[in-house]
Amino acid sequence: xxxxxxxxxxxxxxxxxxxxxxxxxxxxxxxxxxxxxxxxxxxxxxxxxxxxxxxxxxxxxxxxxxxxxxxxxxxxxxxxxxxxxxxxxxxxxxxxxxxxxxxxxxxxxxxxxxxxxxxxxxxxxxxxxxxxxxxxxxxxxxxxxxxxxxxxxxxxxxxxxxxxxxxxxxxxxxxxxxxxxxxxxxxxxxxxxxxxxxxxxxxxxxxxxxxxxxxxxxxxxxxxxxxxxxxxxxxxxxxxxxxxxxxx
Numbered sequence: 001x002x003x004x005x006x007x008x009x010x011x012x013x014x015x016x017x018x019x020x021x022x023x024x025x026x027x028x029x030x031x032x033x034x035x036x037x038x039x040x041x042x043x044x045x046x047x048x049x050x051x052x053x054x055x056x057x058x059x060x061x062x063x064x065x066x067x068x069x070x071x072x073x074x075x076x077x078x079x080x081x082x083x084x085x086x087x088x089x090x091x092x093x094x095x096x097x098x099x100x101x102x103x104x105x106x107x108x109x110x111x112x113x114x115x116x117x118x119x120x121x122x123x124x125x126x127x128x129x130x131x132x133x134x135x136x137x138x139x140x141x142x143x144x145x146x147x148x149x150x151x152x153x154x155x156x157x158x159x160x161x162x163x164x165x166x167x168x169x170x171x172x173x174x175x176x177x178x179x180x181x182x183x184x185x186x187x188x189x190x191x192x193x194x195x196x197x198x199x200x201x202x203x204x205x206x207x208x209x210x211x212x213x214x215x216x217x218x219x220x221x222x223x224x225x226x227x228x229x230x231x232x233x234x235x236x237x238x239x240x241x242x243x244x245x246x247x248x
Contacts, residue, residue: 001045002076006085008059009040011115013122017042018058018068025050032068034060048078061122064129 008017020032027047035044037059049055057072076082 002048002079003043003045003081004076004084005041005043005081006083007041008037008084009118011119012040013061014038014040015059015061015064018060018070019046019055019074020070021049022054022056022073025053042084046076049074049076061126061129064125066125066129066132 015037016034017037018032018034021028021030024030025047035042046055053075055074055076056070057074058068058070060066060068074084
């Protein structure tokens with residue numbers, strides 16, 4: 001393991017650096033890890049990177065759980081200790097550098113602008129974290145409201161169904177006797193009586209014809225030699241009528 005030390009920020013800020021390898025290698029997993037930054041400096045241990053592999057490095061303030069933006073790439077050699085403090089340019093005399101003072105002023109101005117930009121970036125990241133937490137709170141409140149709304153609607157539907165069952169009308173069967181008017185009834189009775197009378201008349205005519213027919217047969221039988229007794233079925237109506245006439 002290589003001990004990595006040094007100052008990352010001159011403003012002495014606190015936070016975390018997020019480190020993960022560009023691709024996994026033996027001794028280092030692919031997942032990112034958080035290391036503390038105290039007073040702008042770090043003191044950590046990292047596994048040396050093999051050829052073609054780098055560490056992706058990003059910074060976050062304390063309490064920031066947003067997505068990590070990796071802005072640095074480190075290669076860690078197999079040494080005991082590695083100082084990552086940025087190297088300061090060597091100071092030269094005024095005689096040896098005619099325009100070095102102006103360059104130093106420009107560099108200092110750029111450094112101040114870079115520090116201000118990093119500070120603004122840190123503030124923006126902090127605000128973004130706050131907005132993300134507010135969004136998470138609103139999302140959780142919405143989910144809770146959705147669950148409560150679904151429960152309330154279910155209770156309402158159950159109550160409506162219960163009220164419908166309670167208020168369902170009862171069906172009663174009423175038997176009502178309606179008298180038939182007398183006039184149609186008398187007309188029907190008279191018609192049936194006429195039909196019965198006609199049937200009786202036809203029946204009388206039929207029996208009269210049957211009797212005459214048998215009388216003719218008897219007269220003819222008396223004029224002819226007697227062939228013997230006439231046998232008819234006992235259950236025949238004609239036989240019973242014939243027997244009745246002979247008994248007279």
